[in-house]
Amino acid sequence: MTPARILIADDDPAGRYLLVSTLTSAGYETYTAEDGAQALAVARGEAPDLIITDILMPQMDGYQLCREWEADPSLAHIPFIFYTANYADEEDERFALSLGADRFLRKPLEPGALLAEVKTLLENHRPSGVLPKPTKPADEARVLREYNARLVSKLERQLEEVQQANDQLVEMMNGTVRAVAKLTEARDPYTSGHQERVADLAAAIARRMGHDHLYCEGIRTAGLVHDIGKIAVPAEILAMPRRLTTEEFALIKVHPGVGHDVLSGIRFPWPVAEWVLQHHERIDGSGYPAGLEGDEIDVGARILAVADVVEAMSSHRPYKTGAGIDAALEEIEQNAGRFYDVGVAAACIALFREDAYSIPAANSGAVYSR
Ligand SMILES: [Fe+2]
Incomplete structure (x- = not known):
């Protein structure tokens, strides 16, 4: 048969x-x-x-x-x-x-x-x-009406499923980014939590500047991994309890490029790798690694730069006691237009002085002061 x-x-x-x-x-x-x-x-x-x-x-x-x-x-x-x-x-x-x-x-x-x-x-x-x-x-008209209604309801439910799957993916990506951030910080316990706090502040600055939610999430993501390139910097240099020599500082300066190399393989919906590469560039061209000036630096990187400096200055480091948030804001105010983007600096200052923003509590680790 x-x-x-x-x-x-x-x-x-x-x-x-x-x-x-x-x-x-x-x-x-x-x-x-x-x-x-x-x-x-x-x-x-x-x-x-x-x-x-x-x-x-x-x-x-x-x-x-x-x-x-x-x-x-x-x-x-x-x-x-x-x-x-x-x-x-x-x-x-x-x-x-x-x-x-x-x-x-x-x-x-x-x-x-x-x-x-x-x-x-x-x-x-x-x-x-x-x-x-x-x-x-x-009854052709009735069948067609019902046919359309059935189809629309099925499409709606399918859309819901896709949305759920999408949310899950986003959650997974965020989890992965956080895990990678922790990995970097495991080698540098003195700055533990630095990236997380920079991410929070940078996203708040972006929001204060009027950027949409998606863009702010992109900035947050970049903040979480902006120092990932430090994985290539010897741990003893990261934790050096004194000011670095020029040679030692040259080793630190490779981290934006390494971060860019690591991140450019990931297809984020934002130019995360580019922002990370430029987060130590300064408006007057005095930054590194490329010495970019003004508009050559992407606005996302200009936001990260300000958040990075404010967080770093207000937290303790192996080589210094935290200067405090007021000193950090003063630095930004004085050097707006020189090192830092004027609009970003203004948004950051307004955030602290008008919106009563505060940096999430620092992780208290061993502190060397001098
Ligand atoms: Fe950095």
Whole structure:
């Protein structure tokens, strides 16, 4: 006996693959289509013994495919199964069956249960050429209205799923960025928490400047990893309890470039690697590594620079006691236009003096003062 041939219509390759492997391992022959229009075309060329279709597909969706299938005397007798995402509701099922489908199955179904349905339908299949169900005179307008409503509700639920998956990805990215930030700081316990505090302050400055939420999150992300390149700087230099020699400082100066190299491999939705590369550049060209001036420095990097200096000055370091927030703001105020962007400096000062912003509590570690 020749095996029954089953047509599978699904735009998702993984969905097609699962059905093909389940059905072929049970001895059926399968062929596939990526949407309703293709399914209709191949079925008209070579009719299957049964069709299993998804609902949401490009070109022609499953509902439309079902309507055309049932209206085609050469296909209408062939058992028709909807096999669709688990968020389908009872209204979807009622509508699908009203179009003439034989079954409405929800993913994921145990392979055994799916195969049992297929077997039942193939055994009791409607004889060729006989229209399957007494179709009521179709109220075309009502069917179309309901069809649209069903489709919109399915799209909404699918969108919700995509949104959830997206939120999960963002959360995962944030977690990864934080883990990497901690890794850098593990070698430099004196500045533990520095990147986190710079990230918070930089994002607050960006918000105060009127940047949108997404941009502020980009700035926060860059802040969290802005010193990641210090991974390439010897730990004893990072923790040196005195002012560095020129040679030692030259080693520190490689960190923006290393950070850029590390981060440029990640496709952030913001120029994070570029901002990190430029976070020690100064408006008058006196910064490093490239000595960029004014507008050559991206505004994101100008924000990071101010947040970095304010946080560093107000916190203790191995080589100095924290000068305090007032001294830090004074430094920014005095050197706005020279080292720091005027707009960024103004936003930072307003943040502390008008909005009562305060840097999140510092992690108290061993402090060398001198
Ligand atoms: Fe830095």
